[in-house]
Amino acid sequence: MAGAERRTRMTPEERRKQLIALGVNALADRPLEEITIEFLASEAGVSRGLVFYYFNSKTGLHHELIQTARDSLMRATEPKPELPASQRLHDTLERFVGFARDHRQTFYSLVRGTASGDEDVRTIVEEVRSAQAERLSIMFHELGAEQTPRLQVALRAWVALAEQALVDGAVNHELTHDELVAFLERSCLAVVELAAHARG
Amino acid sequence: MAGAERRTRMTPEERRKQLIALGVNALADRPLEEITIEFLASEAGVSRGLVFYYFNSKTGLHHELIQTARDSLMRATEPKPELPASQRLHDTLERFVGFARDHRQTFYSLVRGTASGDEDVRTIVEEVRSAQAERLSIMFHELGAEQTPRLQVALRAWVALAEQALVDGAVNHELTHDELVAFLERSCLAVVELAAHARG
Numbered sequence: 001m002a003g004a005e006r007r008t009r010m011t012p013e014e015r016r017k018q019l020i021a022l023g024v025n026a027l028a029d030r031p032l033e034e035i036t037i038e039f040l041a042s043e044a045g046v047s048r049g050l051v052f053y054y055f056n057s058k059t060g061l062h063h064e065l066i067q068t069a070r071d072s073l074m075r076a077t078e079p080k081p082e083l084p085a086s087q088r089l090h091d092t093l094e095r096f097v098g099f100a101r102d103h104r105q106t107f108y109s110l111v112r113g114t115a116s117g118d119e120d121v122r123t124i125v126e127e128v129r130s131a132q133a134e135r136l137s138i139m140f141h142e143l144g145a146e147q148t149p150r151l152q153v154a155l156r157a158w159v160a161l162a163e164q165a166l167v168d169g170a171v172n173h174e175l176t177h178d179e180l181v182a183f184l185e186r187s188c189l190a191v192v193e194l195a196a197h198a199r200g
Numbered sequence: 201m202a203g204a205e206r207r208t209r210m211t212p213e214e215r216r217k218q219l220i221a222l223g224v225n226a227l228a229d230r231p232l233e234e235i236t237i238e239f240l241a242s243e244a245g246v247s248r249g250l251v252f253y254y255f256n257s258k259t260g261l262h263h264e265l266i267q268t269a270r271d272s273l274m275r276a277t278e279p280k281p282e283l284p285a286s287q288r289l290h291d292t293l294e295r296f297v298g299f300a301r302d303h304r305q306t307f308y309s310l311v312r313g314t315a316s317g318d319e320d321v322r323t324i325v326e327e328v329r330s331a332q333a334e335r336l337s338i339m340f341h342e343l344g345a346e347q348t349p350r351l352q353v354a355l356r357a358w359v360a361l362a363e364q365a366l367v368d369g370a371v372n373h374e375l376t377h378d379e380l381v382a383f384l385e386r387s388c389l390a391v392v393e394l395a396a397h398a399r400g
């Protein structure tokens with residue numbers, strides 16, 4: 001789609017970024033496995049060889065796309081330190097639900113990592129879950145929660161709950177945006193409360 | 201390990217069952233991907249060709265093992281209708297936590313399905329999650345919960361929470377058996393309660 005005219009003016013870094021952006025955008029509508037070197041070459045209006053030059057293989061391309069998708073999810077859901085701690089969770093969840101709705105396929109690829117049987121993709125998916133749990137841990141620490149192994153288990157488990165709820169509730173449109181945010185917020189608070197008190 | 205003497209007496213169906221049982225047992229200590237045709241032939245004291253004859257390929261073997269593991273998880277965690285509905289959840293969760301602890305690698309393979317990049321394995325993993333959510337739905341229906349799309353989303357999400365908590369808490373030994381059962385029971389009740397009342 002980018003004409004030959006622009007092509008000659010791009011630096012390698014710009015071209016690389018353009019290709020990744022096209023790939024991530026395409027991920028909004030189709031699963032990762034459909035985004036091939038050929039597909040991207042055609043979208044960008046460049047040769048197959050050029051796309052190969054940047055990514056080496058479909059696997060290399062998929063790693064870049066998943067990493068970029070991860071970065072954009074992490075940015076989109078970054079807790080805002082300027083908000084009072086008590087509002088920070090709600091605000092973050094609003095954006096989490098929004099991301100899952102607006103970037104359906106990207107989100108699905110990210111939380112499942114199933115579109116590729118690739119171990120590196122699965123590692124990235126694991127990292128997202130851990131990073132989200134860690135952010136929550138910091139947020140709740142500021143709200144006075146004690147940092148215990150039980151809290152860590154509870155928060156990682158809650159992130160898994162949130163991912164599944166977002167896949168079923170937002171991606172498959174079972175629930176409204178507000179219902180999902182409310183469910184996630186209250187379940188998160190409930191789970192943190194349980195981790196603080198349940199002793200078996 | 202089974203001697204040549206027994207080998208001649210087994211029917212094909214018995215041999216097949218023996219090989220699957222050996223494979224599932226082996227899964228207690230090692231990831232699915234390490235259970236190859238060669239490994240199983242050596243464990244059973246039979247030829248590689250014989251194992252190939254029953255399963256065709258490593259993929260075929262893995263499907264059988266994962267299906268058998270799924271069946272044994274589903275049996276181990278089947279709600280007991282003879283118990284009062286109010287005790288049935290606790291009893292089921294006791295056995296769920298026990299299964300995850302006693303069959304670590306089997307459980308891990310089952311809930312992640314990551315040891316194989318295979319789509320059929322992932323489908324089975326999805327089915328386990330759906331089947332567990334469906335059982336809970338029936339149990340809570342008997343306890344008076346209204347069957348809504350919100351409850352379905354909540355229960356599937358809770359199963360994802362339980363799987364992650366069991367991987368972190370039982371498989372990695374972060375929490376005691378009783379702590380895990382208590383966390384799962386209370387989080388499940390909390391999530392069902394939220395699904396009944398949270399309207400966003």
